[in-house]
Amino acid sequence: MHVRPYxxxxxxxxxxxxxxxxxxxxxxxxxxxxxxxPVREGGRPLxxxxxxxxxxAFIDRNGRVTxxxxxxLRVLAYRAGLGEVEFVHAEFGQLMHxxxxxxxxxxxxxxxxxxxxxxxxxxxxxxxSALVGTGMLVAKGNPMQLxxxxxxxxxxxxxLAVVDGAVEQVQASRAGVPAARIQLHGxxxxxxxxxxxxxxxxxxxxxxxxxxxxxxxGFTGVELATPFVRPQRDGQPDAGRxxxxxxxxxxxxxxxxxxxxxxxxxxAEHRALVAHFGFGVDNIAPAAGAR
Numbered sequence: 001m002h003v004r005p006y007x008x009x010x011x012x013x014x015x016x017x018x019x020x021x022x023x024x025x026x027x028x029x030x031x032x033x034x035x036x037x038p039v040r041e042g043g044r045p046l047x048x049x050x051x052x053x054x055x056x057a058f059i060d061r062n063g064r065v066t067x068x069x070x071x072x073l074r075v076l077a078y079r080a081g082l083g084e085v086e087f088v089h090a091e092f093g094q095l096m097h098x099x100x101x102x103x104x105x106x107x108x109x110x111x112x113x114x115x116x117x118x119x120x121x122x123x124x125x126x127x128x129s130a131l132v133g134t135g136m137l138v139a140k141g142n143p144m145q146l147x148x149x150x151x152x153x154x155x156x157x158x159x160l161a162v163v164d165g166a167v168e169q170v171q172a173s174r175a176g177v178p179a180a181r182i183q184l185h186g187x188x189x190x191x192x193x194x195x196x197x198x199x200x201x202x203x204x205x206x207x208x209x210x211x212x213x214x215x216x217x218g219f220t221g222v223e224l225a226t227p228f229v230r231p232q233r234d235g236q237p238d239a240g241r242x243x244x245x246x247x248x249x250x251x252x253x254x255x256x257x258x259x260x261x262x263x264x265x266x267x268a269e270h271r272a273l274v275a276h277f278g279f280g281v282d283n284i285a286p287a288a289g290a291r
Contacts, residue, residue, distance in 0.1 A: 056110025
């Protein structure tokens with residue numbers, strides 16, 4: 001049978017359409033593979049766990065979850081194409097448990113990345129978003145002259161307040177403070193009140209948090225221990241590196257966040273955003289170059 005030219009062209013159309021569909025599907029699959037796009041059931045928002053710990057995470061007067069970690073995560077989620085972020089509150093000491101139980105997808109609460117946490121609690125940390133040191137809050141006039149964890153350890157009558165699960169608890173133990181003299185508090189505010197009321201003699205927390213608290217909380221009767229000898233580890237300052245944390249099986253999500261951070265940390269936009277929470281260039285520059 002003789003097939004005319006226009007008939008051959010018509011017969012080729014289905015094949016061309018099929019080929020086009022194959023190309024489009026391959027392109028989409030390639031994008032998903034290369035970007036490690038995480039899939040969440042029903043297109044639900046990215047759920048971020050947070051605890052009240054200003055300036056890393058807190059609720060402002062309008063009821064909005066804000067702070068260094070939530071605000072940076074909002075930007076990263078947008079840049080990474082992850083959509084909206086839904087914030088879920090938990091006590092600081094319960095953040096890791098809530099993540100493991102599936103109540104959230106990521107911790108955005110200024111959680112310091114440490115090898116111990118990654119191994120013992122099975123966490124996959126992103127690159128750090130900042131670099132901060134340790135500080136200490138004491139009663140006005142610092143009556144016990146506490147300027148380090150070692151000073152607290154040397155005073156058998158000194159009581160140290162820390163936030164339950166925070167790295168300062170480990171730093172204090174490493175410096176020789178007995179567990180019986182380390183008070184565990186659910187949040188920073190209750191620890192400060194313990195110092196004000198004389199139930200604790202000092203409260204250890206990140207210096208950024210303490211500076212922000214003293215500038216914005218209205219607490220009286222307390223002051224920063226100045227000078228303060230920061231803890232050491234392996235001969236180096238034991239600085240805190242706040243980062244986002246996910247479950248190890250959510251490696252794709254962590255990689256997406258890492259990629260977004262690579263082009264954002266240290267930028268003018270980033271510096272302006274976190275400056276509102278007391279983070280200066282010295283807190284950002286080291287993290288911006290970290291991998």
